[in-house]
Amino acid sequence: MSLDTVLARIDADLPAATDRLLDLLRIPSISTDPAFKKDCDAAADWLVRDLASFGVTARKCPTPGHPMVMGHIDGDGPHLLFYGHYDVQPVDPLNLWDRDPFDPAVEETAKGTVIRGRGAVDDKGQLMTFVEACRAWTAVNGTLPCKITFFFEGEEESGSPSLVPFMEEHKDALSADLALICDTTLFESKTPAIVTMLRGLLGEEMTITGPDRDLHSGMYGGVAMNPIRVLTRVLAALHDDEGHITIPGFYDGVPELPDTLRDQWAGLNFDHKTFLGDVGLGTPAGESDRGPLEMIWSRPTCEINGIWGGYTGDGFKTVLPSEAHAKISFRLVGDQDPHAIRKSFRKMVEDMLPPDCDVTWKGHGNSQAGSFETDDPMFEAARAALTEEWNVPAAYIGCGGSIPIAGHFAKITDTKPMLVGFGKDDDGMHSPNEKYDMSSFHHGIRSWARILDALIRRDGA
Amino acid sequence: MSLDTVLARIDADLPAATDRLLDLLRIPSISTDPAFKKDCDAAADWLVRDLASFGVTARKCPTPGHPMVMGHIDGDGPHLLFYGHYDVQPVDPLNLWDRDPFDPAVEETAKGTVIRGRGAVDDKGQLMTFVEACRAWTAVNGTLPCKITFFFEGEEESGSPSLVPFMEEHKDALSADLALICDTTLFESKTPAIVTMLRGLLGEEMTITGPDRDLHSGMYGGVAMNPIRVLTRVLAALHDDEGHITIPGFYDGVPELPDTLRDQWAGLNFDHKTFLGDVGLGTPAGESDRGPLEMIWSRPTCEINGIWGGYTGDGFKTVLPSEAHAKISFRLVGDQDPHAIRKSFRKMVEDMLPPDCDVTWKGHGNSQAGSFETDDPMFEAARAALTEEWNVPAAYIGCGGSIPIAGHFAKITDTKPMLVGFGKDDDGMHSPNEKYDMSSFHHGIRSWARILDALIRRDGA
Numbered sequence: 001m002s003l004d005t006v007l008a009r010i011d012a013d014l015p016a017a018t019d020r021l022l023d024l025l026r027i028p029s030i031s032t033d034p035a036f037k038k039d040c041d042a043a044a045d046w047l048v049r050d051l052a053s054f055g056v057t058a059r060k061c062p063t064p065g066h067p068m069v070m071g072h073i074d075g076d077g078p079h080l081l082f083y084g085h086y087d088v089q090p091v092d093p094l095n096l097w098d099r100d101p102f103d104p105a106v107e108e109t110a111k112g113t114v115i116r117g118r119g120a121v122d123d124k125g126q127l128m129t130f131v132e133a134c135r136a137w138t139a140v141n142g143t144l145p146c147k148i149t150f151f152f153e154g155e156e157e158s159g160s161p162s163l164v165p166f167m168e169e170h171k172d173a174l175s176a177d178l179a180l181i182c183d184t185t186l187f188e189s190k191t192p193a194i195v196t197m198l199r200g201l202l203g204e205e206m207t208i209t210g211p212d213r214d215l216h217s218g219m220y221g222g223v224a225m226n227p228i229r230v231l232t233r234v235l236a237a238l239h240d241d242e243g244h245i246t247i248p249g250f251y252d253g254v255p256e257l258p259d260t261l262r263d264q265w266a267g268l269n270f271d272h273k274t275f276l277g278d279v280g281l282g283t284p285a286g287e288s289d290r291g292p293l294e295m296i297w298s299r300p301t302c303e304i305n306g307i308w309g310g311y312t313g314d315g316f317k318t319v320l321p322s323e324a325h326a327k328i329s330f331r332l333v334g335d336q337d338p339h340a341i342r343k344s345f346r347k348m349v350e351d352m353l354p355p356d357c358d359v360t361w362k363g364h365g366n367s368q369a370g371s372f373e374t375d376d377p378m379f380e381a382a383r384a385a386l387t388e389e390w391n392v393p394a395a396y397i398g399c400g401g402s403i404p405i406a407g408h409f410a411k412i413t414d415t416k417p418m419l420v421g422f423g424k425d426d427d428g429m430h431s432p433n434e435k436y437d438m439s440s441f442h443h444g445i446r447s448w449a450r451i452l453d454a455l456i457r458r459d460g461a
Numbered sequence: 462m463s464l465d466t467v468l469a470r471i472d473a474d475l476p477a478a479t480d481r482l483l484d485l486l487r488i489p490s491i492s493t494d495p496a497f498k499k500d501c502d503a504a505a506d507w508l509v510r511d512l513a514s515f516g517v518t519a520r521k522c523p524t525p526g527h528p529m530v531m532g533h534i535d536g537d538g539p540h541l542l543f544y545g546h547y548d549v550q551p552v553d554p555l556n557l558w559d560r561d562p563f564d565p566a567v568e569e570t571a572k573g574t575v576i577r578g579r580g581a582v583d584d585k586g587q588l589m590t591f592v593e594a595c596r597a598w599t600a601v602n603g604t605l606p607c608k609i610t611f612f613f614e615g616e617e618e619s620g621s622p623s624l625v626p627f628m629e630e631h632k633d634a635l636s637a638d639l640a641l642i643c644d645t646t647l648f649e650s651k652t653p654a655i656v657t658m659l660r661g662l663l664g665e666e667m668t669i670t671g672p673d674r675d676l677h678s679g680m681y682g683g684v685a686m687n688p689i690r691v692l693t694r695v696l697a698a699l700h701d702d703e704g705h706i707t708i709p710g711f712y713d714g715v716p717e718l719p720d721t722l723r724d725q726w727a728g729l730n731f732d733h734k735t736f737l738g739d740v741g742l743g744t745p746a747g748e749s750d751r752g753p754l755e756m757i758w759s760r761p762t763c764e765i766n767g768i769w770g771g772y773t774g775d776g777f778k779t780v781l782p783s784e785a786h787a788k789i790s791f792r793l794v795g796d797q798d799p800h801a802i803r804k805s806f807r808k809m810v811e812d813m814l815p816p817d818c819d820v821t822w823k824g825h826g827n828s829q830a831g832s833f834e835t836d837d838p839m840f841e842a843a844r845a846a847l848t849e850e851w852n853v854p855a856a857y858i859g860c861g862g863s864i865p866i867a868g869h870f871a872k873i874t875d876t877k878p879m880l881v882g883f884g885k886d887d888d889g890m891h892s893p894n895e896k897y898d899m900s901s902f903h904h905g906i907r908s909w910a911r912i913l914d915a916l917i918r919r920d921g922a
Contacts (some may be wrong), residue, residue, distance in 0.1 A: 032776030090778060096675075106921025120510035158776050185680070199679070200694055203777045212741030214557075218660070218862025220645075221792050222762035223753050224737065225746035229700065229765055236697035238559040239690065276685065280673030280783075285686035292684050298508040301464075301683035305780050311788060314824040315619050316664045317494030317551060318790050319766050319891055322741075327772060331682050331781050355744040356737075364777040430677040430780055 003453045009136040010445050011244035017132045017445065018106060018115065019436070020050065024086075024124050025104035025117040031066055031087035033160040040154045043086040047152055054135045055143070056150060061170075063162035066154030070173065077146035077456045081176035081415060082132040084127030084183065085156035086117035089430045096432035111426075114440035121427040123317060124181040125436035127152065129422065129444030141164075145456045149176060153405070158181075159203065159365030160379065166249060167412045177416070178378055178455070179409040182444070184399055184421030187268065188275070192386035192394040192447065195419035197297060197371045200332030201402035202341055205365025206349065208234070209325045210357050215320040218337070225323040225356045228237055228309045234349050235326060236304050242288045245302045249344050253335030257298050264294050268395065280427055297398025301331040327363075331400060367404035372417055381458040382418060385450035389443055422447065464914045470597040471906050478593045479567060479576065481511065485547070485585050486565035486578040491549035492527055493621075495618040501527040501615045506850045508613055515596045517611060518862070524623035527615030531634065538607035538917045539839075542637035542876060544866055545588030545644065545679040546617035549580035550891045552874065559895035567899070574899035576709040581626045582888040586897035587643040588613065590883065590905035598910060606917045609842065610637060614866070620664065620826025621865060623872060624707035628873045638877070639839055639916070640870040642904070645860055645882030648729065649736070653810075653847035653908065655840060656880035657833045658758060661793030663802055664825025669785045670694070670819050677779040677832040688785040689770045695810050696787060699763050706763045710805050714796030718759050726754050729856065739887055758828065758859025762792040790825075792861065799827035828865035833878055845912035850904055883908070892914075 010017075027125060029043035030036040044060045044067045049072040051058035056070035065296075068085060091101040099105065102118025112312060137144055151174060155162055167174055187193040210227040211220070240246055257265075271290035276282055286295035295301075309324030311317035332338060349359055374380075374396060386394035397418070406417035422444035428434040471478075490504035491497040504633040505521045505528045511752060512519035512532040517531035552562040561568065566579025576586060598605055612635060628635055656659055671688040672681070701707055718726075733753035735826035737743055747756035755823075756762075770785030788878055793799060803824060810820055835841075847855035860880070867878035883905035890894040 022793040032778070033774065074713065075904070090772070090776075092772070092774065093675075148526075155696045201679075201779070203779075210742065213889065214554075214892040215740060216862070217762070217764045217792065218860070219757070219792060219886065219890065220740070220788075221764050222747040222756040222760055222860060223733070223745050224740065224742055225744070226764055229696070231736065232610060232693040232696040232765065234767070235690070235693040274682070279676060279681070279685065281671065281685055281817045282688070284684050285815065286683040287816070295678070296684040299683055303678045303679060303682050303687055303781060304693065305778060305782075306771035306773045307689050307693070307785065308766065308769045309771040311551070311553070312496065312767045312769040312786070313551060313553065315551075316666070316788060317493070317618075317766060317891065318662070318664075318764070319820065320764060321767075322651070324768065325773070327777060328778070329678060329682075331678065354746070355745070363668060368544050387687070399679070400681075401677070428674065428763070429680065430778065 003449065006136050006140045006449045007446055009140050010132065010449060013136060014088065014442055017128070018441070020442070021125055021128050024103050024128065025119050026102055027155065028102045029087050030090050030412045032090060035351070037066070040087055042156055044069050044152070047086060051130065051150055054138045058150065061124055063166055065162045068154070069150070069152040071150035073144050075144055075147045075377065075425040078178065079149070079176040080455065081149040081151055081174060081179045082179045082451055083151045083153070083179055084130065084131045085123045085153040085280050086127065087157050088124070089152045089157050089398060090124065091275055093432065098433055100308040105174060106270060109261065114435040115438060116433065116435045118434055120436035121423045122429045122434065123183050125441055126421055126423065129183055129441060130448045131447035132445040133452065136445070141262065145452055147195050149173065159271050163405065164408060164412070165201050167408055169272055171413055175413040175415055179417045181403065181406060181417055181419045182421050183403055184401070184419050185423035185425065187395050187397050188270065188427065189424040190391040191392050193397045194374070194383060195376055195399040196395065196396045197398035198369060198406055199300070199400055199402050200336065200338060200367045200369040201329040202332060202338040202366040203363040204328045204345065205364060206326055207360045209322060209360070211320065211322045213322050217320050220320055225354055226319055226320045228359060230357050231307070231309065231324040231326060234352050235304055237352065243286050245300065247341065247345050247348050247366050250300070250341060252340070253337060254300055255334040257294060268293070270437070272282070274377065275425060296400040298333055300333050305329050322341055330404065333369045336369065338368060346448065365404070367402055370405060370407040370410070371409070372406065376416055377458060380417065381454040382420065382451045385454040386420065386447055389447045412437060420447070420451070464910065467597050467601045467910045468907055469602050471593065471712060471910060472892045474597060475903055478589070479902070482576060482589050482902070483565045485589065486580050489563045490548050490615065491551050492616050493551060494577035498738055499529070507532050508547055511592065511613055515599045517613065522627070524627055526623045529615065529627055530611065530613040535604050535607050536605055536608045539638040539639065540608040540610070541612040541771045541916065542612055542635060543591045544612045544614070544642045545591065546584045546614045546641055547584070547588065548615045548804065550583065550618050554601070554893065560893055565593055575896040576899060576902060577730055577860050577894065581892045581894055581895050581897035582884045583895065584617065584644045586902055587884065589881055589904060591641065591643055593906040594909035594913065597906070598913065607912055610634065610690070625869060625873070626865065628869055632813065632874055636797045636874040637878055640876045640878045642864065642865055642867060642878055642880045645862070645880050646884035646886065648856050648858050649731065650885040650887065651710055652853050653851040655835070655844060656860040657835055658855045658859035658860055659831045659867055659920055660761070660827045660863050661797065661799060661830040662865070663791040663793060663799040663827040665806065666823040666825060667787055667789070667791045669818055670783060670821070672781065672783045674783050678779040678781050681781055684813055685781055688818060689782060689783045691815060691818050692768070692770065692785040692787060694766055695813050697832055701714065704747050706761065708802065708809050709804050711761070711802060713801070714798060716795040718755060729754070729842050729863065730846045736886060757861040761792055761797060763796050764790055768792050789910065792863065795828065795832045799829060803827065810913050828863055831868040831871070833867065836876055838919060839868045840879065842913045842915040843881065846915040847908055850908045850911050881908070882910070
């Protein structure tokens with residue numbers, strides 16, 4: 001039967017698809033917090049049941065952390081793999097949410113209909129766009145158009161500790177012609193896009209220790225070293241006045257943007273005033289000698305994601321704390337080596353410590369940046385399908401985020417990754433009041449149906 | 462009857478006095494946290510009942526905040542006033558306490574018997590040394606030896622917002638020949654001391670705001686200004702490499718130590734290696750051109766007492782927060798003007814803010830430093846009494862802490878303050894596992910009996 005019948009089926013089934021997504025969003029599968037371990041497990045079970053309901057052979061696969069979900073359906077033509085993650089970010093600060101993050105709902109807003117709740121866009125809503133496209137396809141055609149493997153992870157938001165060992169162990173099952181990944185956004189919330197450049201990520205948590213107990217600043221203030229003071233000095237030294245990162249060797253392996261890509265990006269007419277204005281800002285804050293799109297897509301960063309120490313409650317307490325803490329992350333590009341940067345960063349901090357202070361470290365996930373070839377004709381086929389659905393020419397773009405799985409597919413299973421996503425800049429990914437536009441969900445499902453159709457037609461051609 | 466009879470009575474009554482103190486320590490009268498308002502009230506009621514039990518006319522006096530307790534007993538001779546505070550510091554981090562902070566107990570330790578619990582030294586235990594001395598005196602003599610006013614506050618740990626208006630309103634009742642204050646320590650935990658120099662205190666809470674919501678560092682990292690980065694830059698700029706404070710005009714009104722006092726302090730042979738070594742430190746961290754005792758007693762400080770922003774939970778979250786916060790306090794000396802310093806500090810921070818960032822302020826209590834004359838013969842009488850009790854010559858010393866009430870007595874009620882306390886450096890004032898040595902409690906009670914006796918004998922002579 002024709003693609004049009006599948007698209008019509010998707011349109012008719014949208015209310016039921018929305019209900020299914022809301023059901024999945026009700027499970028608080030926060031992977032980074034051990035208190036939600038059971039909920040991660042429940043989300044995996046939910047997905048196994050859902051895949052099975054339209055004929056996919058699916059199972060939950062244990063790991064030392066949260067389980068993976070693997071599903072498979074046989075067929076002719078190319079072997080496609082689809083990856084998504086069912087775990088979500090923590091929800092604090094909870095007081096900034098307008099509703100319970102795990103009591104999701106469809107809301108009418110000034111900008112249109114949205115699905116509100118933690119995980120709506122990242123990544124449950126995006127994951128379900130592909131699942132719903134497959135469900136509609138089987139409803140119309142009795143089966144899927146080609147061999148498809150579903151691969152869902154539950155640790156993406158907590159550094160994916162089990163991912164690489166699991167992929168190495170299941171290398172054969174996870175090898176395919178193309179790995180579709182739905183965890184990215186449209187370009188500027190309106191242009192469909194295939195991401196071909198991703199930044200890497202390195203996370204560090206540091207604790208500066210000083211006195212062996214909290215002290216009273218009346219008795220010790222001035223004479224005892226305060227770990228918060230040391231921490232602020234160390235962190236303030238990470239950037240110079242022009243926004244460059246000062247860690248020795250940090251820029252090793254950072255490439256200059258090729259002229260062709262620079263021209264292509266210039267052609268996108270990125271409007272940084274709107275991009276920043278949407279979140280109450282106006283001035284690009286990165287390296288003063290770089291453009292805003294370059295800052296996001298192709299320059300490395302160093303950000304303090306969390307800081308805490310001393311008395312943080314109501315009122316005042318004149319304490320000199322015995323410890324101060326920070327979480328720092330680096331976005332990496334090109335050939336920057338996360339291990340070398342970790343080492344250099346730690347040495348820089350250790351060299352700055354005054355007498356009486358010490359530092360302890362906790363390393364969080366690290367991944368190199370990725371840049372993906374688009375010379376396989378499947379990319380042009382998919383881009384044409386996206387252009388068709390959205391009625392705007394689809395673009396090859398960079399992405400400031402880090403999606404290590406894309407690199408793993410290339411390296412471990414020799415599978416080309418293709419990143420297509422339908423999030424918007426104002427979705428509040430990782431923030432309070434996360435949402436996914438109903439139009440993203442609807443056109444996302446339809447986009448996958450068109451891409452499936454385009455890939456098998458191209459393959460069969 | 463003789464002083465010896467009173468001292469014998471104190472010795473015999475020590476177990477009962479300890480039980481009374483434990484009873485008062487069970488009341489969680491944390492003044493800075495509104496959740497404990499009822500408990501502050503209960504502590505005031507407890508004190509009214511206890512004073513009344515040995516013949517003092519006592520009452521609870523409402524204020525816009527926590528109540529004051531006033532007690533009075535008439536008599537001949539000098540009019541003495543005694544000040545203490547019944548409120549206590551918050552208890553976090555609770556996990557560092559070895560017992561419930563409000564389930565106090567007498568414990569045997571390697572260094573002797575201690576009373577353990579929040580408020581044991583600051584200030585419930587110290588306050589009760591005077592109350593117990595008066596109780597023993599009336600038990601032996603039927604009444605007190607002179608006119609005595611008791612004045613207990615419940616907001617000392619939260620900046621005393623009601624204190625000055627209350628003192629002005631009750632100026633007559635609070636005017637006396639001498640105001641005894643028991644909220645200080647022995648010198649180096651062993652030498653009885655009268656404090657004649659106190660640092661002032663200025664507290665500031667700042668919130669740096671940037672984007673109007675929390676952002677995902679993948680999407681915005683590098684291009685959006687991170688308020689934590691701004692906060693660390695601002696705070697790191699408050700000290701130069703030699704430990705001097707860089708706020709313009711900060712040192713205006715800071716006097717050089719008079720040679721006589723410098724010589725006297727040198728004679729105390731302060732052992733900073735032991736003082737710092739007791740808390741796991743070794744190197745004086747203040748202005749590099751000042752001695753350690755000077756740093757604590759007569760130099761101003763700037764300390765970060767708390768800092769927080771972004772994700773501080775388990776695991777990692779690559780968030781760019783919309784806000785970052787810090788609590789900063791300054792210890793002031795000489796004629797430093799807290800209002801001028803607040804203004805200059807705020808201006809310095811505001812001048813450092815990059816585009817897109819703003820700062821909001823919350824001022825906490827402020828008090829000027831104090832320095833008190835000791836030429837009244839009552840001081841020498843009290844010093845002789847302390848020397849007698851402790852068998853070590855009592856000293857006139859400075860104190861790094863801030864006890865604004867001392868200045869208020871001098872200014873508002875024209876009453877000379879005399880600061881005598883029995884805390885020790887290792888009491889954990891404002892820290893987990895706060896304690897008061899049983900020997901401090903016992904000899905503290907006996908010290909007040911001796912001081913009362915010395916003051917009336919001197920007056921009658």
